[in-house]
Amino acid sequence: MLLITCPYCGPRDESEFSCGGEAHIARPLAESSLTDAEFADYLFLRDNPKGLFLERWRHAAGCRRWFNMARDTVTHEIVEIYPMGSGPASKAGKAAHAASWRRDTAAEAASKPAHKSRAKKDKVS
Amino acid sequence: MASVSNEGQRPPGRTALAGMTVMAHDNPEGGKPGLVITELAHLGKINLRGGSDMLPVISNHTGCAKLPDNNRVVSVGDRHIVWLGPDEYLLLCAAGSETHLHSQLTLDMAGIHAAVTNVTDSLCALSLRGKAARRVLAKGCSLDLHASQFGAGDCAQTMLAHAAVTLIAHDASGFTLVCRTSFAPYVTEWLMDAALEFGASFRG
Ligand SMILES: [Zn+2]
Numbered sequence: 001m002l003l004i005t006c007p008y009c010g011p012r013d014e015s016e017f018s019c020g021g022e023a024h025i026a027r028p029l030a031e032s033s034l035t036d037a038e039f040a041d042y043l044f045l046r047d048n049p050k051g052l053f054l055e056r057w058r059h060a061a062g063c064r065r066w067f068n069m070a071r072d073t074v075t076h077e078i079v080e081i082y083p084m085g086s087g088p089a090s091k092a093g094k095a096a097h098a099a100s101w102r103r104d105t106a107a108e109a110a111s112k113p114a115h116k117s118r119a120k121k122d123k124v125s
Numbered sequence: 126m127a128s129v130s131n132e133g134q135r136p137p138g139r140t141a142l143a144g145m146t147v148m149a150h151d152n153p154e155g156g157k158p159g160l161v162i163t164e165l166a167h168l169g170k171i172n173l174r175g176g177s178d179m180l181p182v183i184s185n186h187t188g189c190a191k192l193p194d195n196n197r198v199v200s201v202g203d204r205h206i207v208w209l210g211p212d213e214y215l216l217l218c219a220a221g222s223e224t225h226l227h228s229q230l231t232l233d234m235a236g237i238h239a240a241v242t243n244v245t246d247s248l249c250a251l252s253l254r255g256k257a258a259r260r261v262l263a264k265g266c267s268l269d270l271h272a273s274q275f276g277a278g279d280c281a282q283t284m285l286a287h288a289a290v291t292l293i294a295h296d297a298s299g300f301t302l303v304c305r306t307s308f309a310p311y312v313t314e315w316l317m318d319a320a321l322e323f324g325a326s327f328r329g
Contacts, residue, residue: 008195008211009281013267016284061289062282063210 006059007067008118022046023068024087025099026111034110042107049093050074052096054088070096128295129205129250131165131220139311140166141249142329148317152324155169159257162316164309165250165301169223169229170214172209175239182233186226196292198280207280207293209302214289215303217250219246249309251266253300253316257323262292262300264319272297286315 002014028034028042047053053073058066068086070079070093080090088094102108142164152158173179180192188201193208201320207215218226227243234241255263263270264287275281280293288311291303304312318324 012283014230015267061284063213065210 002076002078004069004091005076006062006065007081007083008063008065009059012059012062013102014021016061018058018060020066023054023056024100025102026108027113028075028107028110030110034106038106038124041105047100047102048073049096049100052079052092054093054096054100056084128299129165129168129217129252129293129301130203131168131250132283135235138167140164140307140329142166142313145310145313145327145329147326147328149326150317150324151319153322157324158255158320158326160253160255160261160316160325161319162313162325162327163252163254164313164329165220167220167245169216169218169226170243170245170248170250170303171218171223171227172242173206173214173216173230173239174212174242174246175237176212176236178237178312179234182237183214183216185233185246186229192282196279196281198278200278205293208289209291214246217301245290245308248303249306251302251304251309251313253302254268254298255323255325256288256298257320258298258300258303261316261320261323265315266292269294271309285312286319288312 003011004017005011014040016067025042025063050073053071055069055071056066057069058064066083068084071072072079079087079092088097094117101111159281177192184190187204187206189199189206191199192214193199193206195208198205198207205217207217209215223243223245227241230241259270262285266283268275268281268283275294277294277296280291282291288308290303293301313327317327
């Protein structure tokens with residue numbers, strides 16, 4: 001059983017939490033520019049690494065708030081807990097974020113506003 | 126902190142535990158029962174969602190000068206503000222006073238990004254008293270219930286024997302437990318069973 005430190009309530013038993021799966025899956029804004037296979041990366045494919053994994057968790061039986069957690073799937077070590085809407089701050093967390101296959105997908109590239117504005121510019125010129 | 130009481134005008138209507146008969150288990154070691162459960166029937170309960178800009182309105186109607194910190198309760202008289210989350214509070218008030226208080230709060234919150242919901246009948250409040258109260262709760266709850274970790278004015282939303290509950294500590298041996306009305310008979314029966322070895326009594 002894990003002891004998870006809720007950012008709001010403090011350390012609580014794992015049974016009070018529910019796991020929301022992989023974190024940092026950005027919604028493609030320019031979805032119409034994606035092929036079905038590329039969109040499926042966003043919609044259906046989830047990572048299952050052996051080692052550090054960035055996950056979303058919710059304190060379901062407590063304050064009912066979401067947060068992110070970097071957890072080692074082998075040792076269960078919790079490396080860091082950080083708020084929704086932000087990225088990991090630890091060296092190991094940053095490395096896990098950068099190493100995810102998802103960083104190289106067309107779906108993630110299509111989630112960035114820069115991509116959208118470039119597409120607009122292309123249209124104008 | 127002062128314990129929660131439901132003194133006041135009791136509105137008519139069925140309470141959460143109305144169907145349950147008075148129960149009692151003798152303390153095997155003699156003397157008072159280790160746990161005394163009393164339903165705080167019709168205790169007023171109002172859920173508040175919003176940020177710190179709700180404070181002036183809440184202050185005005187409760188006399189509480191500040192919103193509670195995380196895992197804490199702020200009380201003035203018979204009004205208690207229980208922390209539930211970073212932007213969520215449960216306001217406990219005397220039985221029968223919640224309808225008027227709810228409409229006053231709603232009116233005064235106009236223009237503030239906030240939600241005021243009367244949840245009096247959706248939740249059931251129980252008073253738990255007795256020397257064994259902490260030990261009985263600890264049988265079904267993963268919280269650290271030692272008095273040094275969960276003392277007067279502390280509160281927590283947690284699980285008790287698989288039921289979602291809000292626990293409020295008043296002193297070494299007194300608690301208020303708030304749970305869903307539909308779970309109240311189960312929670313009460315579980316507590317009575319868990320308290321067999323200490324002696325227990327329940328009255329609605
Ligand atoms: Zn929490």
